[in-house]
Structure formats: C-alpha cells, structure tokens
Amino acid sequence: MKVWQLSSPHHLERATAPDLKLTEGMAKVKVTKALLTEADVSVYTGVTRVKAPIIPGRFAIGQVTEAAEDSFIRKGDRVYLADVVEDENGNLKTAGETMDGFYRDFTMLGVNDCYVLPASVSDEAAALIDAVAFAERVIDELHISVGQHVLVLGGGLYGNVLCQSLIYHRAVPLLVDSNQDRLTIAKKSGIYYTFKNDETLKDNVLKATGGKYADAAVYLAMNNRVDPSSLFSLVSRDAYVAFCANTDKTLPVNLQNAMQRGVTVKCINDSREYISTAINVLANKAVEFSQFPFRVYGEEQLPEVTEQLASLMDSGALLPFGINVFKFVF
Numbered sequence: 001m002k003v004w005q006l007s008s009p010h011h012l013e014r015a016t017a018p019d020l021k022l023t024e025g026m027a028k029v030k031v032t033k034a035l036l037t038e039a040d041v042s043v044y045t046g047v048t049r050v051k052a053p054i055i056p057g058r059f060a061i062g063q064v065t066e067a068a069e070d071s072f073i074r075k076g077d078r079v080y081l082a083d084v085v086e087d088e089n090g091n092l093k094t095a096g097e098t099m100d101g102f103y104r105d106f107t108m109l110g111v112n113d114c115y116v117l118p119a120s121v122s123d124e125a126a127a128l129i130d131a132v133a134f135a136e137r138v139i140d141e142l143h144i145s146v147g148q149h150v151l152v153l154g155g156g157l158y159g160n161v162l163c164q165s166l167i168y169h170r171a172v173p174l175l176v177d178s179n180q181d182r183l184t185i186a187k188k189s190g191i192y193y194t195f196k197n198d199e200t201l202k203d204n205v206l207k208a209t210g211g212k213y214a215d216a217a218v219y220l221a222m223n224n225r226v227d228p229s230s231l232f233s234l235v236s237r238d239a240y241v242a243f244c245a246n247t248d249k250t251l252p253v254n255l256q257n258a259m260q261r262g263v264t265v266k267c268i269n270d271s272r273e274y275i276s277t278a279i280n281v282l283a284n285k286a287v288e289f290s291q292f293p294f295r296v297y298g299e300e301q302l303p304e305v306t307e308q309l310a311s312l313m314d315s316g317a318l319l320p321f322g323i324n325v326f327k328f329v330f
Contacts, residue, residue: 058097063077136281216240237261
C-alpha cells in the first residue's frame with residue numbers, strides 16, 4: 001500500500017505500508033480525493049503535536065472496494081470518511097493526528113464511519129461536509145431560534161457556511177471579518193449583513209439588531225487572528241457565545257464582559273455526530289458554493305502545496321479562501 005508519511009515536521013514523503021485485510025465490521029475504501037486544510041497544515045508544521053511517523057490527512061472521500069456481505073455498505077459505494085472515530089475502548093481518535101489519516105491509496109474504517117453519499121451530493125459538495133456539520137452543531141449548541149441575530153466573527157470557509165446554515169434555519173447572521181475579499185464572497189453567497197471588523201462594527205451591529213445587540217455570537221478560530229474577547233461587548237445579556245476550532249488553538253480570552261452580561265460560553269471542536277445531517281443539508285442544496293475557489297492538484301503536489309501554506313501560516317498571514325482538493329491516483 002502506498003502512503004504519504006510525515007516523519008517529522010516539514011518532512012512529508014511517499015512510503016509503503018502493509019496491505020490492508022478486511023476484518024469484521026470494517027470496510028476497505030479506495031481514497032479518491034482528500035483535502036488539505038488548516039488542521040493538516042498544523043500537523044505538518046508541528047503546531048499540532050503528533051506521534052511520528054504518521055499518515056496525515058483529516059478529510060477525504062473514497063469508494064468502497066470491500067465490505068462484509070451482511071453490511072449495509074456495498075462495494076462501489078461512494079463514501080465520506082469520518083475524521084473522528086471511537087475505538088474499542090471508547091476513546092476518540094482523529095484522522096491524521098491520533099490515528100493514521102487519509103493521504104494514502106486505501107484505508108479501513110468501521111462501516112458506521114463510512115457515510116454513503118447520494119448522487120445529489122457531488123464530490124465538490126462533499127468537500128464541505130465538515131464545515132456544514134460544524135455549523136449544524138453550533139446552531140444546536142447555541143439553541144438558535146427563528147429570527148435571532150447571530151454574530152459570526154471569521155469570514156473564512158467555515159464562517160461563510162455557518163452563515164448560510166443560519167439562513168437555512170431562518171436566523172439572521174451578521175458576518176464580521178477584517179478581509180474585504182472574504183466579505184465580498186459572502187455577499188455573493190447570499191449573506192446580507194457583512195461588516196468590516198473596524199471602528200464602525202458596534203454601530204453596524206446595533207443598526208442591524210434594532211439596538212439590541214446580537215442574540216448569540218460565534219468565534220471561528222480557524223484562520224482567524226482577531227481578539228476573541230471582542231465578542232462579549234456585542235451580544236445581549238444572557239447570550240450564548242461559542243468558540244470553535246477543529247485544530248489545536250491557543251485562545252487567550254478575557255471574560256470580564258462575559259461575566260457582566262451573564263454570557264454562556266460553549267467550546268466546540270468537532271462535529272462527528274452531525275455528518276448525516278450535513279449530507280442531508282447539502283443534498284437539499286441549502287449551501288451555495290459556486291463562489292468558493294476549488295484548487296485541484298494531483299497527490300504528487302502534496303508536499304509542495306503543504307509547504308507553501310505552512311510558510312503562510314508561519315508568517316502570520318491568512319490562508320487563501322477556498323478548498324484544496326488532492327486527487328489520489330497512485
């Protein structure tokens with residue numbers, strides 16, 4: 001079996017591994033496309049510490065090549081591969097971090113961790129499953145109801161998808177970012193309230209909410225450099241505020257304003273229970289992604305592109321908006 005193996009930070013190389021043999025309750029899957037995300041780059045640079053050597057790659061889709069005869073999974077099924085799974089001891093394992101990930105030609109997962117994709121969900125749409133699942137969990141955890149104003153700080157991919165999901169649930173998102181290009185893409189994606197994170201932000205929030213501040217707020221730590229504590233001065237009393245990341249982040253948060261306003265703080269770092277919901281949302285065409293840049297590469301370009309993004313991350317720059325897809329044809 002051919003794999004991409006990370007032996008130490010910044011050293012990603014092709015290697016071989018023993019072939020996988022089907023065991024009870026498992027499905028063998030040919031990886032066809034895998035994503036390169038901030039979580040993967042954090043592993044590559046050593047920001048997220050892992051036990052090397054390891055196969056990186058957190059998010060992928062593939063095609064089932066073998067499965068038990070009595071399984072609901074069938075050979076030839078196109079599937080989304082769960083990035084967080086539970087082992088036999090009940091411990092959670094994360095692909096590419098605490099277990100081998102998906103930068104390889106074949107993988108083996110439990111049949112319950114392979115999500116069959118309907119024909120109405122394209123490979124491009126499937127690349128958004130984690131972002132949509134994350135959004136659905138945030139909306140659930142914050143008890144969002146119809147008509148509520150929700151401030152979203154961070155206009156990257158996850159912020160854009162969250163705002164669209166809020167609209168789908170008939171809430172009113174207020175998207176805030178420091179990058180005008182992200183805000184422009186948000187407007188084209190159907191998000192009405194988009195505000196620059198500057199001295200006008202408070203007045204803009206008050207105008208949008210009729211002077212009541214936001215009913216809830218979300219800080220997306222993915223690819224975000226803004227002070228997370230700034231949310232507390234923009235929400236109403238007893239609001240819910242969520243801090244979200246799907247990779248290791250250090251977030252110094254000043255809770256003074258949160259204490260004064262009686263804010264409830266939630267911390268969200270995975271979306272494993274919302275994958276089926278996300279697939280249904282995408283099947284219903286509830287998320288518009290025609291404005292999202294899709295950069296498609298052959299898997300042989302994986303080290304080069306990862307190093308480019310790592311250099312950006314190390315410099316403190318924002319990673320480019322969009323989705324990096326690698327085709328795995330060994």
